[in-house]
Amino acid sequence: MNPEPHTENLIKEKAKVLFFQKGFLNATTQEIADAAGVNRALIHYYFRSREQMLDLLLEEIVNEKKIRKRAILQSTIPFREKIAAYIEEVLKQGLKYPYLENFIITETARNPEKIKLLCFKDKLRSSELIKDQLHEEIKKKAIAPISPEHFMVNLSALCNYPLLAKNVIQHIHGMSDTAYRKFLTERKEVIFNALFNEAKTSKK
Amino acid sequence: MNPEPHTENLIKEKAKVLFFQKGFLNATTQEIADAAGVNRALIHYYFRSREQMLDLLLEEIVNEKKIRKRAILQSTIPFREKIAAYIEEVLKQGLKYPYLENFIITETARNPEKIKLLCFKDKLRSSELIKDQLHEEIKKKAIAPISPEHFMVNLSALCNYPLLAKNVIQHIHGMSDTAYRKFLTERKEVIFNALFNEAKTSKK
Amino acid sequence: MNPEPHTENLIKEKAKVLFFQKGFLNATTQEIADAAGVNRALIHYYFRSREQMLDLLLEEIVNEKKIRKRAILQSTIPFREKIAAYIEEVLKQGLKYPYLENFIITETARNPEKIKLLCFKDKLRSSELIKDQLHEEIKKKAIAPISPEHFMVNLSALCNYPLLAKNVIQHIHGMSDTAYRKFLTERKEVIFNALFNEAKTSKK
Amino acid sequence: MNPEPHTENLIKEKAKVLFFQKGFLNATTQEIADAAGVNRALIHYYFRSREQMLDLLLEEIVNEKKIRKRAILQSTIPFREKIAAYIEEVLKQGLKYPYLENFIITETARNPEKIKLLCFKDKLRSSELIKDQLHEEIKKKAIAPISPEHFMVNLSALCNYPLLAKNVIQHIHGMSDTAYRKFLTERKEVIFNALFNEAKTSKK
DNA sequence: TATGAATGAGTGTTCATTCAT
């Protein structure tokens, strides 16, 4: 009826919301079908099995995220602007599907081989992409010495952890929902400062 | 370790390993029983239900971790030494049960009210405990301006994320197991530098 | 009988036989499924749980029985004919599901509140329905003084007990199956006589 | 310690209460042990298995009841006095263990052969014991013609059913607990009248 | 494309029973 596979996409979108946005890691095929307003058996009609659907969803999301992030890292803008843009992108993506990282961590704990499915065709590592520019900064003493791996892990950690640990952070620091949202908006600058050791100047 | 309730503790230890060390979030009562070499029904004999056992395990671990971390934050040593000790403690704990945070995140996604069980009796927040000393440092311009909440979240993120995302990091950056271990040993200094913006001097 | 929901009704009928005809009070979902020739999980597909199925079966049977019995008591025929018809109906129903009373007794022993489910919408008690006619008979000295409650309980007892206690009666009085059946056919008159104190005349 | 097997009897008494007085047909060994304040394993120490304990309890109770009832039927007092005494005895026994009949019915439905255990050594049936006296009464036209079997079944039904169906009767006829107790006290006379068709005279 | 019906494998849980002490 619809030119594009309407129902198939509907199921995929609803499943993504349940899995990666609401964090219902064990969402049932029935729950997904209910969310999409379709019959449970349709999920198998389109995706063969729950697991294959999951793999497909993960691949789609991870790939889409990676493309955008890679585009930023491979652009020719100055390093600091590049990292700032990168932080913004990671935070934006993280806000859409905050539980994605959590999901991947859990999935790969049981099936370590699955990680290959998620990151295939990765000829260039992100740490490779920033290596030269980072070295340059370090040589200019514009940034403290750090390996590209540690730099990228710091970046990922500072961006993703606050999204992952939303409930824990809110509870521990007694934040309301609005306080948490405000907290997130401040993070872009906080993360940049933590990475570049120069909060004083960036404040003004 | 405890001489008396041998089997009960055995089950608890094996379950902790499965849940929080190996990250088998959905570990079956059968899997736990197998790991402990006992009958499945014994789990219910000692803990009534899988869920009650889980709650007990979480409470035990979270409490133990919290006590040690709090002791460090409440000690009277200078701020930087305190934070260095804190980082070391968090990393040490994280190495023992790397998936604990992941577990809590997933559990609280489905049952947001459960978070209260995990953090009960929390009169003093960690951010409160460092508030004054952090202010002092900022006033001395020894550290860039930052709120205690952001400071603590940065700290948690930089410590916990690399443990949580072990598989992802190893794969993305092409680290072998030994390379990953080496990477972790370097992090104490990396994290300290990221928090205190002074890598240059600390390197020499 | 119902053409459409074939399997659902099949399960219900087989379950009724097991529970109320054969007296297998603890009939397993597996036994019910076997009797119906279907998979055990289908019982949950149609009825959610064993208990909900049971409640449904009880409500159906009790309601159906009550409607027919009430129709007789509310009809305008003379009292003795009415009671005779009532006895016949109770015996007929009892023969179909002899263990129904036993089942209700056992169930309500554990869950006294369940009795409300079984007798809902009971605006008029059976004892109320015969009250006036019984009084009339007593005034005419056609029957010995007795309260409507005792009269109805006598009636229920004399009808139901021999069905309930089938095995006990057969064994105590050494009845074969055919002897027991013959015994039951005689009871309609025996009960009527016991209620109306006039065996002599009714015999001839 | 105790000259009589104190604990063994304690368990038996508590089990009888649960099974035959409270009607907990499926009472667990744990529930019985709890009621007796002893360890669950003791039940097997004394009785080998739950089923053997049950058989023992049933045999004890049934035998004790039978002996007393038989003594009355075999005494040489006039028929009507004999039956009056018998009714009184059955009601007294029924009040102590109202669910006994219910229990036997349910048990023998699953295991019809068990009934032999309960009534063994029954050389003389109760119907045989009253046969001659009943015939005499009928010949004297003091009672309507009835077979000894029907007479005894009527008697059992009228005595036992109101005890068995306590909850149902209370609910159907809207009786409070005190109203039910009053109802039971009236039954001795009601039953006698129903059996002997002569309420008018017995009332005055 | 879509669905209701049906199923097998597995999950937590209960319970009577056994055994060493």
Add this chain to the structure above:
DNA sequence: GATGAATGAACACTCATTCAT
């Protein structure tokens, strides 16, 4: 006698999956 620990068998129930329509 008495008990805590341990177990196997069974139970209701769930869930992904299949199939006929």
